[in-house]
Amino acid sequence: MEHSRVIDMVKENKDVFTLKFDSTLTARPGQFLMIWVPGGREIPMSLSNLSSPPSITFRTFGETTKTLSQLKIGDRFYFRGPYGNSYPVPSGKVAYVAGGTGLASLNSMILTYSGDVFVGARTKEDLFLLGDGYHIATDDGSLGFKGTVIDMFAPHVNEYDYVFVCGPEPMVKALLDRVKGNARSKIYISLERLMKCGVGICDSCSINGFRVCKDGTIFSMEEVLRMTEFGVYKRTESGKIEFFTNGKR
Amino acid sequence: MEHSRVIDMVKENKDVFTLKFDSTLTARPGQFLMIWVPGGREIPMSLSNLSSPPSITFRTFGETTKTLSQLKIGDRFYFRGPYGNSYPVPSGKVAYVAGGTGLASLNSMILTYSGDVFVGARTKEDLFLLGDGYHIATDDGSLGFKGTVIDMFAPHVNEYDYVFVCGPEPMVKALLDRVKGNARSKIYISLERLMKCGVGICDSCSINGFRVCKDGTIFSMEEVLRMTEFGVYKRTESGKIEFFTNGKR
Amino acid sequence: MASISTRIGNFTLENPVILASGILDETSGSILRSLKSGAGAAVTKSIGTEERRGYQTPVISEISTGLLNAVGLSNPGIDNFVEEYKGFPEKKRTIVSIFGGNTEEFVALAKRVEGAKFDKVELNLSCPHVRGVGSEVGQDLDMVEEIIAEIKGGTNLQVWAKLTPNVTDVVALAKAAEKADAYVLINTVRAIGVEIYSRKFALANIVGGYSGPGIKPVALRAVYDVYKETRKDIVGVGGITTWEDAIEFFLLGAKAVQVGTALLYEDYPIYSRINLGIANYLESEKFAKLGDIVGVMV
Amino acid sequence: MASISTRIGNFTLENPVILASGILDETSGSILRSLKSGAGAAVTKSIGTEERRGYQTPVISEISTGLLNAVGLSNPGIDNFVEEYKGFPEKKRTIVSIFGGNTEEFVALAKRVEGAKFDKVELNLSCPHVRGVGSEVGQDLDMVEEIIAEIKGGTNLQVWAKLTPNVTDVVALAKAAEKADAYVLINTVRAIGVEIYSRKFALANIVGGYSGPGIKPVALRAVYDVYKETRKDIVGVGGITTWEDAIEFFLLGAKAVQVGTALLYEDYPIYSRINLGIANYLESEKFAKLGDIVGVMV
Numbered sequence A, B: 001m002e003h004s005r006v007i008d009m010v011k012e013n014k015d016v017f018t019l020k021f022d023s024t025l026t027a028r029p030g031q032f033l034m035i036w037v038p039g040g041r042e043i044p045m046s047l048s049n050l051s052s053p054p055s056i057t058f059r060t061f062g063e064t065t066k067t068l069s070q071l072k073i074g075d076r077f078y079f080r081g082p083y084g085n086s087y088p089v090p091s092g093k094v095a096y097v098a099g100g101t102g103l104a105s106l107n108s109m110i111l112t113y114s115g116d117v118f119v120g121a122r123t124k125e126d127l128f129l130l131g132d133g134y135h136i137a138t139d140d141g142s143l144g145f146k147g148t149v150i151d152m153f154a155p156h157v158n159e160y161d162y163v164f165v166c167g168p169e170p171m172v173k174a175l176l177d178r179v180k181g182n183a184r185s186k187i188y189i190s191l192e193r194l195m196k197c198g199v200g201i202c203d204s205c206s207i208n209g210f211r212v213c214k215d216g217t218i219f220s221m222e223e224v225l226r227m228t229e230f231g232v233y234k235r236t237e238s239g240k241i242e243f244f245t246n247g248k249r
Numbered sequence C, D: 001m002a003s004i005s006t007r008i009g010n011f012t013l014e015n016p017v018i019l020a021s022g023i024l025d026e027t028s029g030s031i032l033r034s035l036k037s038g039a040g041a042a043v044t045k046s047i048g049t050e051e052r053r054g055y056q057t058p059v060i061s062e063i064s065t066g067l068l069n070a071v072g073l074s075n076p077g078i079d080n081f082v083e084e085y086k087g088f089p090e091k092k093r094t095i096v097s098i099f100g101g102n103t104e105e106f107v108a109l110a111k112r113v114e115g116a117k118f119d120k121v122e123l124n125l126s127c128p129h130v131r132g133v134g135s136e137v138g139q140d141l142d143m144v145e146e147i148i149a150e151i152k153g154g155t156n157l158q159v160w161a162k163l164t165p166n167v168t169d170v171v172a173l174a175k176a177a178e179k180a181d182a183y184v185l186i187n188t189v190r191a192i193g194v195e196i197y198s199r200k201f202a203l204a205n206i207v208g209g210y211s212g213p214g215i216k217p218v219a220l221r222a223v224y225d226v227y228k229e230t231r232k233d234i235v236g237v238g239g240i241t242t243w244e245d246a247i248e249f250f251l252l253g254a255k256a257v258q259v260g261t262a263l264l265y266e267d268y269p270i271y272s273r274i275n276l277g278i279a280n281y282l283e284s285e286k287f288a289k290l291g292d293i294v295g296v297m298v
Ligand SMILES: Cc1cc2nc3c(=O)[nH]c(=O)nc-3n(C[C@H](O)[C@H](O)[C@H](O)COP(=O)(O)OP(=O)(O)OC[C@H]3O[C@@H](n4cnc5c(N)ncnc54)[C@H](O)[C@@H]3O)c2cc1C
Pocket: A032, A041, A042, A043, A044, A045, A046, A047, A056, A057, A058, A059, A060, A061, A062, A063, A064, A065, A066, A101, A104, A105, A191, A192, A193, A194, A195, A196, A217
């Protein structure tokens, strides 16, 4: 466990925060940390910025992220990592497809390799970390395209050589169902699952024997298509199978 | 614990053997190993040759050295180390003063820095590792000077800039008593005491808080003169004080 | 090539390296991955009667000499377990680990395991129970004896008794467990980790289980003591990371070994690495088969 | 500067880092060297009634996570000990460790220690005794209680009870020892080392005591458990190598620490290094004195 200090806390929107901390860690785009709030839980968080200073960007879902958002400048910040693999180096035309907090994970790539960014959120108020020229989709149409980011992006998939995707599993599943492995582009997807250890030994994040924390978080579309469990069910904290509500694959 | 193979076993005289073994260890002159005969004891032994191949030279005192002497070429050889400090680099005129198996420890120095070698033994038959021009003393006069190596060497001490001494404690004590700290030469002495750990934690080799295995084995004459226990008493395996029979200091 | 196959009771393993319970074995997919990567067999995460979420994170803490964990026996419960493993293709090479707070629970679980067409159980005798506060089921000699007797009497399962090292006398414990087909030695050592700047415990549960290289000398001692006294089949576990570690356990009497924490350092290639190392050692030391070195030092 | 002085019973130490029994304390010269190098106090090697040569070498074996030793309680016996320490100038800062196979031996030794003008003993309760084969004096709760009661009753010595971790329930052991002025936790953990090419044990005595970094998590657990239950003065020992390690023990209730194996890695500068680290930590974490962090996590 390392510790450093909070350098800055930026409120990105009503419930998304960017926490910058004082550390000389070296990480590659797409890697994540296990963040610890002493006395509270330890949770996985992507690095939204890799260095000088590094940062995480998170939505206040529940208790732990809420406590995190209440840290003050100078407060101690605890983490281990970085963990996980990273996005491959792209060439040609690049697209980024983000749903929800998935943009946090993609952000360090976007800052490094230019490309078209497609972002989806429920409403305008849920957006954050936006840059010039981003293609926006909102479920309620309050900004940009009305519908999901997949609805917006899918028709354009074959315009790109590299596509990097990060978002909720059902969203990614929707993209795969549309593309069905026939895209000419190389598609890489950063997955999210419940994570307890972050270092590949507890098995809580595994999908068909692939550990999201260690074999991933980033997988090629071909790998994800071989995961028969993907988009069908996930595991609860007990390891029990829980089906996604939008039905079986 | 490292292990290697016996490359050669040379019988130097009736009870002294040189065992060469296959190892790439790097050691400095005067360092020692803890030699292990599996199933038997572990004992300290100076390196008589530092490399290509390294060797030890020992007298068959008791069970362990006897077992060692019976190893065949190709047999496994176990050791840890090298341990201890080393002789300082000399300049000017150099003398080596060895009693008993002390010559084993000095040998690697003698091979590196030329100097006059004074060797003492009980009788002619006890001599080993002799080189051209060595000054020999035997207790019974069967070869060279009749008397101890100290009797032979002491009158010449001030002819040397550096004097390196290794031998039984009473012999070294005799030299110090003769020189009484008034020598113009820099005198360094490699001490021998019962050693159990070899790495400075068991205290079995300590003299007035100086650990022979770790602070030594090589001490300057000034340091040895500050050891009020030196030459007066040693410790048995229990840690009990045992006076040298040639009386108190 | 020297043979590295081994036998625990009437169970023949192609090689002696087994995945330990609780590491990469919560999902059937990962069990298959270990078996495909060269494990001789695999033990499931310990399964109890009811679903358990386990303790909140942090549930692991890496330290210089190994790992502390307090996962808290999270498991989907026997019903969900049986459901998930319905069509599972590797039941013979999978040992189901079960835990309970009393004899009845253990026996009921064992019967469910047998009903699900597995033929081996490992009894995790290191969970807290009620009779003695703060103590483990596995520290209660009478209960250990009873659990094993009833499972042996009531099922046809091969029974592995996994013993806790957190006792004064592991040999007495082994004797209480002697109706088991094999001993598995050892489970984790009770321990604590501290973070000095937050002044909080490294694990949410405060006390955790210590595993990895730091406990190997303790595990070797347990295997030696128990083998010397009982000469029964033993599966050695605790800190095994290299093939040299595995050899140490065989020499003291283990007929197979389990690896857990080492997966953190070596990942899935560990099985073939250890197997290759064992085979090379047997070759170069001129032993025809693994069995020739089992217990030779005892 | 934050104060790092501490108190065990009515004994005030300038600093809380003490030389542990059995490491560099066979000779009075080395005890003085530790005290001059910055140790707050020093414990002697354990002394028994009779002279003992100890086991034959190898008596130590370095492993990646610490040290195995089976020195075998070599000691000159109480008569020779008393003789050697006649004019010893640091009797107040030196705690005499004693061991025996029964109550009578312990009491007789304690009286000799007091007669030699020392005022503190540490009871090494981890040596083999006869009542239970293979067990240690310190695993026999009645005997522990009796030994301490008789020494407290028959002398004016401050009594430190050094407890073994090789038990199911260290808290029960501590309670049996509660008449002692302080607990010393822990002694070495029983363990074995193997050399795979000779197929011999790494120590002549086969079973040895495990010390160093690998046992720190076990020692921390013992200190935590005992402090939580008893709130008595505790001296923490086991794997302490850095000042951070020492802080961990203080936070869980230790008022002082002992260092043993770490002398192998850090040598005599260890005392001042740890003392400096503790002082800096107190400063930067804004504590006025060591006492302010003792037990704060419990
Ligand atoms: C590799 C990875 C990277 C992530 N990166 C980010 C990020 O950059 N920004 C961000 O806002 N969120 C990220 N998350 C999700 C984040 O970890 C959860 O939002 C967080 O754990 C919620 O904690 P909480 O206590 O605030 O909410 P809770 O009340 O505990 O839960 C709220 C939601 O978070 C989910 N969740 C809880 N614990 C975990 C866990 N250990 N792993 C995964 N999901 C969990 C729950 O299922 C629930 O849906 C990432 C998750 C993973 C696996």
